[in-house]
Amino acid sequence: TKIPVGISACLMGEHVRFDGGHKRLIFALEDLAPYVAFEHLCPEMAIGLPTPRPALRLVKDPQGEITLRASNDKHQLDVTDAMEAFSRESVASLAHLCGYIVCAKSPSCGMERVRIYDKDGSRKNGTGIFTRTLQARLPWLPVEEDGRLQDPALRENFVARIYALYEFNQLLK
Numbered sequence: 001t002k003i004p005v006g007i008s009a010c011l012m013g014e015h016v017r018f019d020g021g022h023k024r025l026i027f028a029l030e031d032l033a034p035y036v037a038f039e040h041l042c043p044e045m046a047i048g049l050p051t052p053r054p055a056l057r058l059v060k061d062p063q064g065e066i067t068l069r070a071s072n073d074k075h076q077l078d079v080t081d082a083m084e085a086f087s088r089e090s091v092a093s094l095a096h097l098c099g100y101i102v103c104a105k106s107p108s109c110g111m112e113r114v115r116i117y118d119k120d121g122s123r124k125n126g127t128g129i130f131t132r133t134l135q136a137r138l139p140w141l142p143v144e145e146d147g148r149l150q151d152p153a154l155r156e157n158f159v160a161r162i163y164a165l166y167e168f169n170q171l172l173k
């Protein structure tokens with residue numbers, strides 16, 4: 001049996017990015033694939049956005065809430081509610097996963113160092129809305145970004161945590 005692991009669809013080579021491109025992750029497609037059953041998801045496509053589409057970014061509104069909007073004001077696109085609702089709904093059916101690989105820097109999928117733009121021009125770092133929900137609702141789930149998996153120590157640690165959770169889940173069966 002293969003180990004169930006979630007992954008941002010663009011890392012599997014799917015052309016789902018805002019610019020129609022992908023971010024194929026060789027480590028997943030070649031090294032992990034023999035042992036892992038990947039479940040791909042693109043949260044932005046899942047809420048009905050097309051590809052190509054306007055690039056999104058996290059913006060802090062005047063009330064201090066973090067919103068997910070088109071980076072270009074002319075589009076007036078705000079998908080915060082749609083992304084939050086989709087994230088809550090989809091994460092509720094992901095408790096069987098043993099790990100998740102997300103795409104770095106994305107305002108939907110990024111795990112850390114995702115830019116949050118403030119009206120005063122300052123920038124802070126945060127987490128993409130889908131991954132924030134994933135980590136809050138499944139706090140035991142090992143989650144890593146593609147960029148961090150270039151580090152051999154982090155990679156080894158991530159694989160060990162996935163396997164430990166898989167073994168644990170097998171014991172519960």
Ligand code: SF4
Pocket residue numbers: 008009010011016017018041042043044045103106108109110
């Ligand atoms: Fe879709 Fe996430 Fe990849 Fe963006 S980072 S293209 S939302 S899977």
